Amino acid sequence: MRTVVVTDPPRADAEDAAALGKYGVATVHEALGRVGYLGPQLRPAWPGARAGGTAVTVVCWPGDNLMIHVAVEQCRPGDVLVVTTTSPSTDGLFGELFATALAQRGVRGVVLDCGVRDVAELREMGFPAWSRAVSAQGSVKATPGAVNVPVVVGGQVVHPGDVVLGDDDGVAVVPRADVGRALAAAAARVEKEDATRAAFRDGELGLDRYGLRERLSGLGIEYVTQAEYEGGPR
Known part of the structure; x- marks a missing residue:
């Protein structure tokens, strides 16, 4: 893995992403032919969370959230942060302080193929988060990873700038090139x-x-x- 930060990935239109988020995961997944679902292991941190945005991807090492700090700077309004780790991890790499920083930048939510914590605070903030686990386990900030490179979550490839949508049913990804087709099919x-x-x-x-x-x-x-x-x- 190259330890890089890609600063200018092409993104799907933010309003199209929001529209797909309103249709919901099950509708979009079915409309596109039952593709793009990231699996039942990703659950919302609090009931009723819903978001649709453009992916900023992050690769971290287990127990290490250094690259999430790096990724925050790369986020724009309308984005959804997608975090994975180099090997399976349930450590709580993300919490309320990260959510505060992301909300200030107009980020619509986070998808974590690892753990989340500060669930009560996230619910109070109304910041949507989906994760593999809820864990108070803390982390270090020591190991280089990557930002805005293709990642695999739940067997699905997520490219930077793809549309990621989440709700109570889980999380799905729509490739940037398929957004127009997804909107028509969902409607x-x-x-x-x-x-x-x-x-x-x-x-x-x-x-x-x-x-x-x-x-x-x-x-x-x-x-x-x-x-x-x-x-x-x-």
């Missing part, structure tokens, strides 16, 4: 779901709405009475 999915929701409220069943009835016999599913069930083959 279409919301429209389709609105129509389905209205149909369900009117009493229509999913079996009919999704054309599932005709599949049942082919899958070997039988409808029987209780008497037939009790007297059937054992």
Whole structure:
């Protein structure tokens, strides 16, 4: 790994990122063909957190948050900080003081493939954070890493300037080149779901709405009475 800080990565449009954040992780993930989800291990530090922004990526060593301090200077309004470590770590590399510095710079949240702490303070601030763990374990500031290089989180590659969005369902990444397609696909999915929701409220069943009835016999599913069930083959 080169210990570098890339100062000028291209970014997706900040307002497009915010719009994707409003659609939410599940909607965007499904709309794009079930891609980009960073996995169930990343959970919000507090319920109701939601954000969509452009990625500033950070590579730290386990138990060492030096490069987060370096990355703060590279953050712009509309960014989301994405932190990973060179090997698995659950140490609390990020807390309320970092959040204060990032909020002052207009950063919309942080995604940590490691630990977070000061959860009560983050909730009070309203600063969105997603992490692999909650841990009071402290850190040192000693080892060089990298800022604004491609990183892998949850099996997904996150490039600087990609859109990262998070909510109660987790975190997803949308490549910068796919943002336009993601916005159109998410809007279409919301429209389709609105129509389905209205149909369900009117009493229509999913079996009919999704054309599932005709599949049942082919899958070997039988409808029987209780008497037939009790007297059937054992």
